[in-house]
Amino acid sequence: MYSTIALSVLNGAVWACILAMVSIGLTLIYGQLEIINIAHGAMYAVGAVTAYYVTSFLGSWWYSLLISPLLMAAIAVAIYFSCLKYRIVGYPVAVTLIISYGVMFIVEQVTLLIFGGAPRLVPNPLPYNVPLFGGTYPLYRIFAAVLSLAIIGLLVAFMNKTKLGLWIRATNQDHDTARAMGVPVPSVYLLTFILGLMLAALGGTLVAPLTSITANMGSEIIIDAFIVVIVAGFGSIPGTIVAALILSISSGLFSVIVDPVIAKGISLAVMIGILFWKPEGIMRY
Amino acid sequence: MKTKAALIAGTLLFLIVVPHFLSPYYQELLIEVLLFGLYCLGFDIIFGFAGLLNFGMSVFFGLGGYLVLWSTIHLGTGVIFSLLIVLVVTALFSCCYALLVTRFKSHYFVAFTIVISMIFFYMAMAARPITGADEGLTFKVPDLELGFARVDLYDPVSKYYFIFVICIVVFYLVWKFFRTPYGRAVIAVRENEDRARMLGYNTNRLKVTAFTISGVVSSLGGALYVLHLGFDSAHSFFWVWTARVVWWTIIGGVGTLYGAFVGPGALVFFEDMISSWNADLYLIIMGIMMIMVIILAPQGIVGSIQNAIAKRGKSWPRY
Numbered sequence: 001m002y003s004t005i006a007l008s009v010l011n012g013a014v015w016a017c018i019l020a021m022v023s024i025g026l027t028l029i030y031g032q033l034e035i036i037n038i039a040h041g042a043m044y045a046v047g048a049v050t051a052y053y054v055t056s057f058l059g060s061w062w063y064s065l066l067i068s069p070l071l072m073a074a075i076a077v078a079i080y081f082s083c084l085k086y087r088i089v090g091y092p093v094a095v096t097l098i099i100s101y102g103v104m105f106i107v108e109q110v111t112l113l114i115f116g117g118a119p120r121l122v123p124n125p126l127p128y129n130v131p132l133f134g135g136t137y138p139l140y141r142i143f144a145a146v147l148s149l150a151i152i153g154l155l156v157a158f159m160n161k162t163k164l165g166l167w168i169r170a171t172n173q174d175h176d177t178a179r180a181m182g183v184p185v186p187s188v189y190l191l192t193f194i195l196g197l198m199l200a201a202l203g204g205t206l207v208a209p210l211t212s213i214t215a216n217m218g219s220e221i222i223i224d225a226f227i228v229v230i231v232a233g234f235g236s237i238p239g240t241i242v243a244a245l246i247l248s249i250s251s252g253l254f255s256v257i258v259d260p261v262i263a264k265g266i267s268l269a270v271m272i273g274i275l276f277w278k279p280e281g282i283m284r285y
Numbered sequence: 286m287k288t289k290a291a292l293i294a295g296t297l298l299f300l301i302v303v304p305h306f307l308s309p310y311y312q313e314l315l316i317e318v319l320l321f322g323l324y325c326l327g328f329d330i331i332f333g334f335a336g337l338l339n340f341g342m343s344v345f346f347g348l349g350g351y352l353v354l355w356s357t358i359h360l361g362t363g364v365i366f367s368l369l370i371v372l373v374v375t376a377l378f379s380c381c382y383a384l385l386v387t388r389f390k391s392h393y394f395v396a397f398t399i400v401i402s403m404i405f406f407y408m409a410m411a412a413r414p415i416t417g418a419d420e421g422l423t424f425k426v427p428d429l430e431l432g433f434a435r436v437d438l439y440d441p442v443s444k445y446y447f448i449f450v451i452c453i454v455v456f457y458l459v460w461k462f463f464r465t466p467y468g469r470a471v472i473a474v475r476e477n478e479d480r481a482r483m484l485g486y487n488t489n490r491l492k493v494t495a496f497t498i499s500g501v502v503s504s505l506g507g508a509l510y511v512l513h514l515g516f517d518s519a520h521s522f523f524w525v526w527t528a529r530v531v532w533w534t535i536i537g538g539v540g541t542l543y544g545a546f547v548g549p550g551a552l553v554f555f556e557d558m559i560s561s562w563n564a565d566l567y568l569i570i571m572g573i574m575m576i577m578v579i580i581l582a583p584q585g586i587v588g589s590i591q592n593a594i595a596k597r598g599k600s601w602p603r604y
Contacts, residue, residue, distance in 0.1 A: 036392075036395065036396075038528075083576050083580070093338060093391075093392065093395060094332075094338055094531065094535065094539075095579055095583060097338075097340075097531070098531065098532065098535060098575055098576075098579045099575070099576050099579055099580075101528055101531075101532070101572075101575060102571075102572040102573070102574075102575035102576040102579075103572065103576070104572070105568045105569065105571055105572030105575070106568070106569050106572035106573065108568070109565075109566075109567075109568035109569045109572070110569065113565060223403050223524075226396065226399055226400070226403075227400050227403070229396075230393070230396040230397070230399075230400060234392065259411065261407060261410055261411040262411045264407050264411075265404060265407040265408050265411055268400065268403065268404045268407060269404065271400070272400060272401070272404070275397065275400075279388070279389060279393060
């Protein structure tokens with residue numbers, strides 16, 4: 001019993017790290033462009049599908065860590081210049097919501113047409129186990145969690161230490177003043193959009209060896225990511241990590257006792273409770 | 286004024302006569318237009334008139350449907366009585382829901398309603414014995430007892446007239462509501478909530494009222510949809526139904542009560558046409574259409590026509 005609980009907590013924590021990375025992408029895009037990006041889940045699926053194709057054509061999953069963010073950057077540029085360029089700040093939330101909904105339709109369907117409906121698997125790139133809690137634990141999961149935390153750390157460093165990061169934070173606070181101070185605001189929007197979608201694609205790539213890949217796998221994570229972002233308070237990176245940990249670990253713990261679907265419902269109810277307690281987000285004071 | 290009355294009379298006459306000239310397949314589609322119109326009307330009330338973007342409308346759609354299904358299966362009630370149960374229960378439910386959710390402002394409201402709708406979806410999926418989860422439950426739709434006549438609801442034409450009458454009644458009541466001083470005050474909250482409060486209106490109560498009406502109307506749409514199909518599954522709680530209602534209403538014209546019916550009227554037939562032409566490209570074409578419409582004609586069909594008549598040029602709707 002003890003090791004079951006420990007393992008489910010650990011599984012929850014691993015999943016939380018990946019979820020936090022994807023949600024930070026969502027929260028970045030929201031904070032900067034005020035888009036509630038429904039298409040985020042579709043991008044996550046694209047990341048996983050890219051990982052599958054890279055593995056089958058180049059022989060190693062490791063290349064996809066580089067290729068899928070690059071591909072996603074190209075997709076982000078295409079979406080930005082075709083749909084978002086003239087409809088960003090100052091437009092009502094329903095407009096951007098509908099646009100991202102349309103983008104989701106297109107991306108998901110194109111993925112489905114290319115990839116097909118059948119679920120597929122990627123072989124585990126790190127097929128080793130490490131001894132843990134009196135049992136063994138797959139090394140790859142630990143690697144995935146550490147890598148996503150490292151990426152989040154890199155992002156935080158980028159936001160706090162570089163000039164581009166300063167521009168992003170300045171635009172986030174007040175885009176008019178930032179523009180007056182000489183910040184190239186449209187380029188900053190584009191950059192944030194690319195960064196956000198890259199995080200989603202990386203999440204998909206990291207998850208690819210863990211689950212079966214389907215073209216519509218994004219619809220599962222998008223809900224979790226939404227809830228995490230809301231509970232964290234839009235735009236807060238530490239809050240996002242904490243919220244992801246609460247959601248995943250609580251649903252992992254409850255699923256030891258009850259059916260996984262009910263456990264999911266209970267953990268969502270927990271999140272709602274937190275939202276009532278702190279409607280502005282857990283890390284806001 | 287005269288042309289307007291003529292236009293309304295002409296539309297009603299057209300809607301009464303038209304099912305006799307259609308094949309059963311298109312009769313079913315026409316029924317769906319009316320049902321979805323009712324569902325969109327509910328969304329239009331909360332979004333177009335009260336200015337609250339409720340992105341969890343699927344809660345009402347699914348709830349209305351399941352209430353009809355449960356009362357027919359377990360209580361053996363007739364159609365009218367089932368619909369009354371739907372009205373009462375959803376009115377209570379949406380009032381409580383509104384009291385909880387109107388505390389939140391702008392984006393938090395949107396996000397909160399999304400989360401609530403997802404919780405309902407998960408609950409419905411988990412409660413397999415009660416809801417049938419994704420396989421759903423089927424039931425025999427009872428005949429409509431009108432005292433003087435029994436109407437078989439499996440016949441498309443009589444089903445059409447039954448739903449048509451309900452739509453007209455609900456539409457008239459909602460239309461009337463927004464012409465009372467109280468209804469006008471709801472619109473004032475959309476325009477400027479702070480100013481409405483300064484004028485002495487209890488804005489929170491106005492929002493709760495609008496939310497409740499919206500919930501009841503949408504649930505009625507969901508309930509009739511289940512009576513139409515004789516089937517319901519947990520997927521009626523899925524967020525795709527929310528996205529559909531938002532999309533249909535925006536195409537029809539937000540903030541115009543007619544638009545709620547025009548949107549589904551145009552899109553149900555259009556979607557049917559494309560999906561029977563090429564099922565693979567269907568979603569791609571729909572996605573491209575969505576983006577183009579929202580960029581080029583954000584007022585929707587009715588809004589664009591109104592603007593063209595008034596020659597006001599292109600103005601942005603107040604989403």
